[in-house]
Amino acid sequence: MHPTHSTQPTLVFIHGFLDGAQIWDDVTRHLGHRADGALCVDLPGMGARADEPGPFSLDRLAADVTTQVRALSRPVVLVGHSMGAQIAELVAQRLDQQVRGLVLLTPVPLGGAGLPSEAMSAFHAIGGNPAAQRELRRNVLVSLDDTRLERLGQLGDRVAAKAVGEFADLWNAGHPSGAEPSRYRGPVLIVRGDGDNFVDFAMISSGVMPRFKAPAIASIERAGHWPHVEQPLAVAGVIGPFFANVEHAPNVAHQPDAPVAPQGWTRAFEQKSADAFADSFAASVVLEASVLAKPAVGIEQVKTVMTTASKIYEALSFTHEAHNGLRDYLEWEVQAFGGERMRGVTVLTKNTAGKIVHVAIHHRPLGGALKFSAELGRRLQGTVDASLFYPGV
The missing domain is CATH 3.40.50.1820 (Alpha/Beta hydrolase fold, catalytic domain)
Incomplete structure (x- = not known):
């Protein structure tokens, strides 16, 4: 039975x-x-x-x-x-x-x-x-x-x-x-x-x-x-x-998945615009990422890095999301470097006003992350401190 x-x-x-x-x-x-x-x-x-x-x-x-x-x-x-x-x-x-x-x-x-x-x-x-x-x-x-x-x-x-x-x-x-x-x-x-x-x-x-x-x-x-x-x-x-x-709740085990809801962060990637990223950030925002050797700090530096990063991606899809209080978790898949695929998770921590105060981005695989970091450093040479990035691989 x-x-x-x-x-x-x-x-x-x-x-x-x-x-x-x-x-x-x-x-x-x-x-x-x-x-x-x-x-x-x-x-x-x-x-x-x-x-x-x-x-x-x-x-x-x-x-x-x-x-x-x-x-x-x-x-x-x-x-x-x-x-x-x-x-x-x-x-x-x-x-x-x-x-x-x-x-x-x-x-x-x-x-x-x-x-x-x-x-x-x-x-x-x-x-x-x-x-x-x-x-x-x-x-x-x-x-x-x-x-x-x-x-x-x-x-x-x-x-x-x-x-x-x-x-x-x-x-x-x-x-x-x-x-x-x-x-x-x-x-x-x-x-x-x-x-x-x-x-x-x-x-x-x-x-x-x-x-x-x-x-x-x-x-x-x-x-x-x-x-x-x-x-x-x-x-x-x-x-x-x-x-x-x-x-x-009703049994939803086989219902189709809901798409990731649009928000300031995902829209900024769609627009690949520094202003769009800036609208989402608190002034003291900190960015930590597996493609960075050390954190980027402050709205100007973070929006510059993120805008440049968004332009390296040939295709980007946000696939899953989860929320816990003031934290959002976004999974994504990207294509770069002529079709190379990477996946990862972004964790956004917001203040009570809804502005992002901390970003943690986890890329995989490691080889793709290192290549991405080197490309970021090349494009931002003379604009952002070179010590943020890993040397070319």
Whole structure:
């Protein structure tokens, strides 16, 4: 039988690497009635199921959760942390319209973190080594006291030493479907810890955001890689409104995407005009970008750089957008240098008057970004400080 979709959705929480279902206790407590009937899963080989043997794979873990969620016979909102975010997305792909919303908390990209073997050796080494496990966690936490760190560590202690490295390799290698846009088309909320030095904004903007059409973004202050443990009230505070919106909205999983709404920034690119850019900026605006060796500061310098940059593009398309308070996130695709394609994310921070005070532009791939920077420097030679740009490549 297919699930009945007329009932209210249920929250389903999927933990990450070396954790367990109980890690969500504080978040569900703060969510109150919204967490009534919530399902907090223990993944095979971890948590209360740490004794279950391998081999493990992301597909095995996702199939296990899919079976549990399908048995609920009601719509759900999936919440996945880190490696659990990879599994949540795979489950969402399998369950189609039963999944009304997807919350990805400090998510490792479905395509994997891609860390080199020397970096992964630290994750393999914590198997059977409680002190090393706690130290690794401490390095990616911001505000966690020793008592709660010990609670985290005890969850990891349950996992078989051999399985620790196996699980680490799973999230690092990722899943083949992570190389293409997500097949899940419903509402998505991405939540990051503002002090997370593992899943940082660069990883999210390059490996997670582009996979979805219009993800919402939230940032948790004073939190690292475990914001649901470090700041559970704040995490509940962003999941709650997202859940409420999904709860009262029709199932929009297969509705066509809305175009990016025109605004001052996108219109300035259309006009390729310094005046158009200036109209959007506050006087003290700062521009940081992967094509700049250091920030451009002030409206005159920033509008000059942006106007010149807009003229290098042969074609520009804004593809997705998201909003979080005074921040706008815009994904784009461009063509330059006789057909070379680049993609990226722009983050615009505005003041209460609606003027842009900070711009952060992330280009990829690296080779295209360096070539673009060198071309900017060539065109602005004698006009803008040459130290802003990378030398020719």
